[in-house]
Amino acid sequence: MDTTMIVLLLAAIVIISIIIIVASQMRERARIERARKVTALEDSYNRANRLLCEIPGQYLTNDLKLLLIKRMEETCKDLQALKSSQPVSAWLTNAQQLKKQVMDNEDQRPPVKIDSPEKSSYVKELLQNLFKMIEGMHKAGKIDSATAKKNLKYVLFLVHKTHADLHVFQARDYVKQNQIRKAIHAYHLASTEMGKSRDNPMAMKAVKSFRTRIKELEAMKGDESQDAGAEAQSRLDREWDTFLHDDEWRKKADYDD
Template identity: 85%
Template sequence: MDTTMIVLLLAAVVTVSIIIIVASQMRERARIERIRKTTALEDSYNRAGRLLSEIPGQYFTADLKLLLIKRMEESCKDLQALKSDQPVEERLSAVQQLKKSVMDGEDKRPPIKIDSPEKSTYVQELLQNLFKMIEGMHKAGKIDSATAKKNLKFVLFLVHKTHADLHVFQARDYVKQNQIRKAIHAYHLASTEMGKSRDNPMAMKAVKSFRTRIKELEAIKGDEEHSAAREGQSSLDKEWDTFLHDDEWRKKADYDD
């Protein structure tokens, strides 16, 4: 075997080795990328499911539920395309059943009273995550600009309302303890929070109600008035609690503008 043949054989061996190494690296990159995509889709599915299950019922509209369900449904379909070893078929079936339930108006989620700073903070974090999710769906082209704008605006209103819920709870507690000055301050804070959503008619209705309540409390001077104030509070409490979980306020809330 002459020198030329030896050189050609060595070159062939080197070439084949390089091809094998490159192919192996490409397969490894593809495997890693598939794992990355699968993990991202799993996270997306789980985050949407968590928001759907943990955001209190009074903060949901059918539109918000359907956005979360849309995210979960798309994640399942993308996982199917990647041939994930997760029980994707079962998940997709459950999500589609939930979607039908929401569209038929049969999905009812109980309201949760915001009676501590911890609850308020936690719900605000959930709503902020929902806000980011909607932004992400819009940037990815999953929803149009009008849908994104409407729902982002509404979620911001809900964040303000979460603050107001806590202040109202504290104000009620202060009235029960005859700490009227503190109660007035708490209602002022609630009014300020709702005032941040000036373009929402129900927020403005709440502000008017808080101002009326503040005037009632400012007029208190004696025990009889204290008693009357507590009785009067029950009317405002009932109105606010209805505002929390009655569908009527959602119908009246014009957050499309």
């Protein structure tokens, strides 16, 4: 074998080795990228499912539920394409069954009382994550601008209501303890929170109700006013607890336009 053949053989070996190394690196990069996409999609599914399960039932409209389910369905289909090792088919089936329940108005979720600063902060965090998810779906072209705007506006309103819920709970407790001054302050704080959504008729209805309650508390004098104050408190409690289910006002709200 002459020198030229040896050189060509060595060159071929080097080239083949380089091709093998490059191919191996490309496969490894593809594997890593696939694993990254799978992990991101699984996180996305779990995040949407968590929001659906943990956001208080009184806050979730059917529109919000369907958005979350839509996100879960799309994620499942992407995971199936990537052949995820997770039970994606079962996830997708459950999401589709839940979607039917929501569309048939058969999905009823229990309300959650916002009775501590920790619970208020946690629900606020959930709502902020929901806000970001809807923004992401809009940027990705999964939902149109009108749908995104309507639901983002409503979620922002819910963030304000979460704080108001806590202040109302505290105000009720202060009234029971006959700490009227503190109760009035708590209602003022609740009114301020709802006032941040002043373009929402439901929020303005709540502000008006709080102001009425504040006047009632300010007018309370001695024991003879306690019964009247308790009656007014009971009425306000019922109105606030069913606030998000007031169909008449919901139809007038901007986010339903």
